[in-house]
Amino acid sequence: MKSFKLLTFFLVFFLGGGLALCLSASATQPQIVHHDLEVQLFPAEGRLEAVDRLSLPDAPPSVRLFLSPQASITDIRLNERTLGHTFNNGIINVRLPAEFRGQPVTLEIYYEGRFTDTPPQDPIMTEDPSFGVAAAISPQGTFLAGGSGWYPDPRQGNAAWRLSVTAPPGYLAVSAGRLEEQVTTAEYSRSVWEESIPLSNLTVSAGPYEVKTVQVGDIPVSTYFYPQTQELAPTYLDAAREYLELYEDLFGPYPFAKFAVVENFFPTGYGFPSWTLLGSTVIRLPFIVETSLGHEIAHSWWGTGVRVDHAQGNWSEGLTTYVADYLFLERRSAEGARDYRLRILRDYASLVTPERDFPLTRFLRRTDRPTQAMGYGKAAMVFHMLRHKVGEEIFWAGLREMAETRMFDQVSWDDFAALYSRLSSTDLQAFFDQWVRRPGAPILSLENVEVEHRDEQWYISGHLLQKTRPFDLRLPLIVETDGEPLVRWISLKERENHFELRTADTPRRLLVDPDAHAFRRLHPKEIPPSVNSIRGSENLIAVVAADLPPATADAARLILRALRQEGIRVVDEKQIRPEQLGTHDVLFLGLPRRFANALLADTGLSFDEQGFTFGEERFESPQAALFAAVTPKDFPDRNWAYFIPASPEAARDAARRIPHYGRDSYLVFDQGENRVRGTWEVRESPLIQNFNSSETIQ
The missing domain is CATH 1.10.390.10 (Neutral Protease Domain 2)
Structure with missing residues (x-):
């Protein structure tokens, strides 16, 4: 199964092309707060009415609670007795009667609130996995994030929870914990969840869900999908079963009472204790089952467990x-x-x-x-x-x-x-x-490598240098020969580390850690130019091709925002001199004829008035767009990239997609789909020594 790339596609971590993970705070405490929340949702009005029966194990003289300013308090009671309170700027202050202090008490806090955060209709690339939505109630769905203030929170550490949500018929709610009741009638639906594992906060999602469930041992695994997504439920359930079995084998018993995959009405990729919340557009992506789902289930042991x-x-x-x-x-x-x-x-x-x-x-x-x-x-x-x-x-x-x-x-x-x-x-x-x-990473290079043939043996010697303060490393040295490769592991602790190797077969190449088992900072020659090279540039300029139509040029600028480079200098092709480009990384919008050689050389690309050819594939559609990052021969220390859309529509569509292919060097989009992608081959490295020349091998 593949890796979890959800966050690299829509969110950021998100995912953790990840995931936006809600962590609970601390270890189980002997005495904890308990919330018994009864909530009624009014999706058409974007509001809720609720009572939180908040049990405190040791009543203080006064209680300070946090509740969203979008809410209003109806009443606060203790033993049927209304208590005076203040509620300003999201903070409730309640003074408790003296006779209750130091005793277990249960406050009843009656409140209502209107929560109408609006998901973006046309999201570009964002580093905020919530898209600014913390609390939203609507007919399409409800999302109330823990920490958003949708319930009164004393913020006294972890708490246990009981949540009862009443909503219109067919409008079901999901949260952490064990499902105690879920019914729908002609008049209403009710969902009741109970979580005894102490959590620092509680998130709830609700919507017009249809539920499918399978048992994996004692664990119910469910999908809460909208009716139009039901055909995907068996696929998700089968995959969840495989992941749970894999991880129980590796780590031990699954730690929660259930696992649920829940559909959201905007493109999230969230992980919560015992459930994950995936947006409708995300859940339909063909690779998500093989990527996001396994990552999310692993978090049940590591992060939420x-x-x-x-x-x-x-x-x-x-x-x-x-x-x-x-x-x-x-x-x-x-x-x-x-x-x-x-x-x-x-x-x-x-x-x-x-x-x-x-x-x-x-x-x-x-x-x-x-x-x-x-x-x-x-x-x-x-x-x-x-x-x-x-x-x-x-x-x-x-x-x-x-x-x-x-x-x-x-x-x-x-x-x-x-x-x-x-x-x-x-x-x-x-x-x-x-x-x-310690910050940083080792920077390594081979130096003074010599090879000598005597007594029917080949002797190879040299130095491995660390160019920063030394790290303590153990690395494989591999000698490729005419026969079997020679593999030796060596320890490095100094700035300069001598090595000697011997082989009976003729050596062809010496490689240091070619399979990348050690973390290090790569040399620029080892890094193919890519989307990330442009995204990460700190001296980028954009050059607009002279023959790019104005409407297409305007749409193409969207890529600057998508790559979080919207503040850079943008100039026209006619305003730039070739020598000026040697001091910058450059993103070309359109194909500037004066600077086309760097793109066309050794890339398999060719252009004409009708379109372009990449390898053996031809693209002439007005919906086609090309992104290609290259290393210009005249400026080998620089990264250039070309974004060449055939139309404004192609520019807008591709600009939104390109950031999600961060490691790729070249991309072709056509008809709203990625048609070509890849990374240029790396041919040079300071950790590779070739022995093919007659000058080296005597």
């Missing part, structure tokens, strides 16, 4: 990426796993400049593509390197033990270091310190 101690950074996105996105590819093929590791390294090098780098202890959530490259990508590589260091058996046994002993507890990077140090009988604190607490 075993929870994050945010004081040391958020490890859960990296671990979930590793045991979902990466592991699915690894189980398919070694080549797919290698490609994924290389993509992580390329994202890091393209998006995270040394000035923007930071230690993983500072990663809390994805806010943009560079933070995703760190908290999802680099963190996943930390777990990969840990797996190599301690071995298969210890690595997976450690995850099973962590899930068994720390479920619903807060866990830190230090906890992982202590666990694996004990299991491996090795002090791993230095390993975690260098990869988690």
